[in-house]
Amino acid sequence: MDDDKKLSDLLKEWQLPGTPASLDARVFGPRTPWWKLLFIGSIRIPVPVALAIAAALIVMAVALIHRPAPPQSSTSVDLAGFHPVTDMNYRIIRGDE
Amino acid sequence: MTDTDFQAAYAAHKDVLFRFAWRMTGSPAAAEDLVHDCFIAFLRNPAAFDRDRGTLRSFLLGVTRNLALKRARRERPFRDLDDGSAVAPAIDIANRERAAIVAEGIALLPPLQRDVLILAEYEELTLDEICRAVDAELPAVKSRLHRARENLKRMLRPLLETKGLPHGR
Numbered sequence: 001m002d003d004d005k006k007l008s009d010l011l012k013e014w015q016l017p018g019t020p021a022s023l024d025a026r027v028f029g030p031r032t033p034w035w036k037l038l039f040i041g042s043i044r045i046p047v048p049v050a051l052a053i054a055a056a057l058i059v060m061a062v063a064l065i066h067r068p069a070p071p072q073s074s075t076s077v078d079l080a081g082f083h084p085v086t087d088m089n090y091r092i093i094r095g096d097e
Numbered sequence: 098m099t100d101t102d103f104q105a106a107y108a109a110h111k112d113v114l115f116r117f118a119w120r121m122t123g124s125p126a127a128a129e130d131l132v133h134d135c136f137i138a139f140l141r142n143p144a145a146f147d148r149d150r151g152t153l154r155s156f157l158l159g160v161t162r163n164l165a166l167k168r169a170r171r172e173r174p175f176r177d178l179d180d181g182s183a184v185a186p187a188i189d190i191a192n193r194e195r196a197a198i199v200a201e202g203i204a205l206l207p208p209l210q211r212d213v214l215i216l217a218e219y220e221e222l223t224l225d226e227i228c229r230a231v232d233a234e235l236p237a238v239k240s241r242l243h244r245a246r247e248n249l250k251r252m253l254r255p256l257l258e259t260k261g262l263p264h265g266r
Contacts, residue, residue, distance in 0.1 A: 006257050007250055011218045014199040016119055018112040019132065026133050027107060 098143040107136055110154055113220060114161050120215045121165040123204045131168070135161045151229040155222070159230040162212050169208050195256060202252040210245035213238055 032040075045053075114135060118128035135157060139146070146156045203211060212231055216222045222230065227238050250257060 003250055003257070004246060007246060007253070008218055010195070010253060010256055011199055011203075011249070014120075014196045014203070016116045019115040020125075020129065023111065023115070023129050023132060026129070027136050 098140075103136075103140055103143075106139070106153060106157075110157050111136075113154060114157055117158060117215055117220060118161050118165060120200075120203060120219065121162065121208070121211060122168065123200065127168065131161050131164045134164055151226065155226045155229045158216065158220070158222075159232060162231060165212075166208055198253065198256060202249050205252060206245055206248055210241050210248065213241045214245040214249070217242055 111132060114132045115128050118131040119125050122128055122131065138160060139157065146153060150156075203214070206214065209231075213227055216227045216230055217224075224235060224238060227242075228235055231238065233241075
């Protein structure tokens, strides 16, 4: 028993420091500003959701491609059937009449 | 588990785990790796901790201990983890600090004796807590602890017989 006590006291002479700061950084990682996340951030999407989104985009693209073109409004004048007048009578109206 | 819970657990247990891992491996760099891996494993699967089976400290010590044994097996695949018949030689203490001699003595213990000794002597866990941390029955833990102490007494006999060597602290 006395030997155990002596051994315990001797073992206690080997003391160690606490954790280094590098461990904190490794466990929690460096803090990233929110605006940086806009450039380097990523999100995890479940595969079924990703497939549904991809299918929806493909359907929308196909629908856009095959959409019938709207009737074109034209500014040109169709002169077909236009005939100049044969008998033109005109009357000049003066301002004091 | 919330972020706050995890941060609280980390702050409360990181030093204990780090010292335990350092004494198990003999290396502060390896200890840092082990404690990091332990907390990442806990973060990924907090449900592995069962409050009814013991304290969080015992659980985390057990995870760190398993990681340390895995590392030992990888580095020395042919060394027996618990060679009960091994008789450790006395350590040469000439011109060396007492703390360094103690560290060498602990490093020379078989891993399954080393872990129970560290948990009992340095972390002052009860025998029940040690049983949970090392996942062993009480008689096995008592036996390993006894063999560890006997081995250390043999190795460190010169220091135990003489008090206050010139290179002591």
